[in-house]
Amino acid sequence: MRIQVENISVSIQGKPILQDISLDVASGQSLALIGPNGSGKSTLLRVMAGHIRADRGQVMIGRERLTDLSPRNLAQRLGFVSQEASTTDAIAVEDAVKLGRTPWLSLLSPFGRQDRRIVETAMAEMAISTYRNKQFNTLSGGEKQRVHIARVLAQTPQIFLLDEPTNHLDIRHQIAIIDWVIRHKSTVAMAVHDLNHAFACDRVAVLHGGKLVAFGEPDEVLVPEVIERVFQVAVHPNFAEQLNRPVLAFSKSAATP
Amino acid sequence: MNRMTFGGLTPAVSLVGAMAILLAAVSSALVIGETVIPLSTIWNVLKLEFGYSAPQVNPIDQGILWSYRLPRAILAMACGASLALSGVVLQALLRNPLSDPYILGLSAGASTGAVSVAILGFGAGVLSLSGGAFIGALLAFGFVAWLARMARGEGASSTSSLALLLAGVAGAQLFHALTALIIAKSADANQARAIIFWMMGNLSGSRWPDVYLAVPVAALGLGIIFSHFRALDAMTFGREAAQSMGIRTGAVMAVLIGTTALLTAIMVSLSGAIGFVGLVIPHAVRFLVGVRHVLLIPAAALAGGVFLIMADIVSRVLIPGQTLPIGVVTALVGAPAFAVILVRSSRAHSG
Numbered sequence: 001m002r003i004q005v006e007n008i009s010v011s012i013q014g015k016p017i018l019q020d021i022s023l024d025v026a027s028g029q030s031l032a033l034i035g036p037n038g039s040g041k042s043t044l045l046r047v048m049a050g051h052i053r054a055d056r057g058q059v060m061i062g063r064e065r066l067t068d069l070s071p072r073n074l075a076q077r078l079g080f081v082s083q084e085a086s087t088t089d090a091i092a093v094e095d096a097v098k099l100g101r102t103p104w105l106s107l108l109s110p111f112g113r114q115d116r117r118i119v120e121t122a123m124a125e126m127a128i129s130t131y132r133n134k135q136f137n138t139l140s141g142g143e144k145q146r147v148h149i150a151r152v153l154a155q156t157p158q159i160f161l162l163d164e165p166t167n168h169l170d171i172r173h174q175i176a177i178i179d180w181v182i183r184h185k186s187t188v189a190m191a192v193h194d195l196n197h198a199f200a201c202d203r204v205a206v207l208h209g210g211k212l213v214a215f216g217e218p219d220e221v222l223v224p225e226v227i228e229r230v231f232q233v234a235v236h237p238n239f240a241e242q243l244n245r246p247v248l249a250f251s252k253s254a255a256t257p
Numbered sequence: 258m259n260r261m262t263f264g265g266l267t268p269a270v271s272l273v274g275a276m277a278i279l280l281a282a283v284s285s286a287l288v289i290g291e292t293v294i295p296l297s298t299i300w301n302v303l304k305l306e307f308g309y310s311a312p313q314v315n316p317i318d319q320g321i322l323w324s325y326r327l328p329r330a331i332l333a334m335a336c337g338a339s340l341a342l343s344g345v346v347l348q349a350l351l352r353n354p355l356s357d358p359y360i361l362g363l364s365a366g367a368s369t370g371a372v373s374v375a376i377l378g379f380g381a382g383v384l385s386l387s388g389g390a391f392i393g394a395l396l397a398f399g400f401v402a403w404l405a406r407m408a409r410g411e412g413a414s415s416t417s418s419l420a421l422l423l424a425g426v427a428g429a430q431l432f433h434a435l436t437a438l439i440i441a442k443s444a445d446a447n448q449a450r451a452i453i454f455w456m457m458g459n460l461s462g463s464r465w466p467d468v469y470l471a472v473p474v475a476a477l478g479l480g481i482i483f484s485h486f487r488a489l490d491a492m493t494f495g496r497e498a499a500q501s502m503g504i505r506t507g508a509v510m511a512v513l514i515g516t517t518a519l520l521t522a523i524m525v526s527l528s529g530a531i532g533f534v535g536l537v538i539p540h541a542v543r544f545l546v547g548v549r550h551v552l553l554i555p556a557a558a559l560a561g562g563v564f565l566i567m568a569d570i571v572s573r574v575l576i577p578g579q580t581l582p583i584g585v586v587t588a589l590v591g592a593p594a595f596a597v598i599l600v601r602s603s604r605a606h607s608g
Binding site for chain 1: 352354484487490491493494495497498500501502503504505543547548549602
């Protein structure tokens with residue numbers, strides 16, 4: 001399912017946060033959103049998830065306008081893994097993943113065999129089946145993040161939005177998540193800080209001060225001219241034979257004191 | 258969860274078990290008191306009152322049972338269930354383990370509303386007293402929520418316990434002061450004494466008309482809250498996560514907080530501000546049946562009802578010849594439990 005962002009502008013308390021953003025992610029493709037802190041990545045993801053209403057412009061989910069979908073219908077099509085999700089409750093991993101079925105259940109259609117199968121598949125895909133009975137709050141950061149993704153997988157959306165899914169994770173878990181994004185056949189848009197992770201995606205969008213300053217394939221966008229201007233650092237690309245792509249190293253920009 | 262089990266028991270077995278526990282609690286409340294009335298007498302009184310033939314019983318016993326102890330036990334059950342349900346809802350929606358209608362000032366607001374009606378005379382009769390309590394509870398919640406938001410500031414964690422608790426303290430103090438002001442300015446000495454006794458939480462005056470109001474309200478509250486069990490579950494990881502699972506969080510919060518205010522207001526108008534039930538019971542029940550609301554909601558209603566019946570019995574027998582306000586008993590149990598929950602939750606946050 002395709003997701004399109006058309007001329008989105010958002011102001012919060014009179015301050016422009018996003019200005020006239022247009023981009024789209026084709027069905028089954030992945031998009032990396034990059035940009036400095038405060039550039040509007042999280043806000044854009046929240047607009048795409050329907051949590052923040054745009055002042056101007058619209059978001060299309062497949063062929064439907066996001067604002068025409070009920071929260072339930074939207075949740076059946078689109079899943080969002082935010083950075084904010086946390087809990088003080090003593091909830092077991094399996095029960096946390098089961099919550100993902102919420103948009104498909106009602107008082108009259110309780111949790112059934114198919115829901116169970118979907119939850120099992122989601123836990124298996126995130127390799128958390130073995131500690132299904134553990135308490136969520138006893139898990140490490142990487143394990144928690146996998147539970148959140150499994151929960152959204154159990155939602156069976158066709159579009160995934162991930163807000164910095166690799167934050168606070170060690171390198172092994174970062175790679176595991178990025179690898180999952182590439183392999184998964186759904187449409188994915190994710191905000192990332194590590195620019196080298198952005199190479200794995202089909203498209204890269206660069207936000208700077210609420211404006212879209214570059215949007216295209218990684219090879220076109222992740223070039224020193226763009227990154228040096230946006231992030232105010234010096235970029236040193238090296239070609240990694242095994243990865244068949246450049247790997248970026250950074251140092252302090254000569255231009256900024 | 259495709260076959261619903263209650264801690265390993267089937268629904269039928271757990272329903273029978275719940276009824277048995279409730280029956281045992283109500284029976285104890287009927288038997289125990291200044292005079293102990295045997296179960297056989299109770300059985301005969303019930304048969305007589307419902308128009309069946311039974312051996313004649315002492316009319317004084319019959320009066321004590323039918324006019325005092327039974328309505329009092331039923332009212333205690335409805336109050337306890339309502340307060341525990343309010344605690345479950347507030348703890349889930351505000352994502353704060355220390356939330357309950359007493360701590361967040363709802364009970365204080367309801368008291369102010371009820372006293373305004375009773376003393377300042379905005380109408381008369383039990384319904385308008387409850388109406389005043391309802392408006393008072395909503396105002397208090399609005400004030401506390403607004404204050405917590407101001408105190409928390411922007412961008413801070415939405416699970417900040419401290420801001421909410423302090424706002425609750427401020428709200429409760431403000432509404433207690435308003436109540437005191439109304440009493441001092443307008444009530445005569447007898448009224449003042451009665452109100453102060455009532456505000457500590459008191460089931461002494463329970464009569465059947467109170468039961469006819471409390472039981473339908475408690476049942477309605479249970480129904481509304483239970484029908485939202487999935488939304489309450491979805492709030493586990495916060496409001497944004499619930500929203501992305503298709504929950505209309507704004508509408509759900511409005512309905513459930515309105516329900517909580519209604520439950521608190523009606524129960525406060527009937528029995529005063531009984532503290533700590535809404536705080537302690539949900540925690541105890543979570544420990545027993547887990548955090549899923551499909552079990553937590555009915556179990557908390559049951560446990561809250563049974564707890565308050567038991568607390569009422571204790572309040573009647575602890576000091577011979579004297580009845581303590583039930584709020585004193587619940588506070589004696591609840592305040593230490595509050596301390597334990599506070600320590601554990603702050604450890605969970607820092608660890």
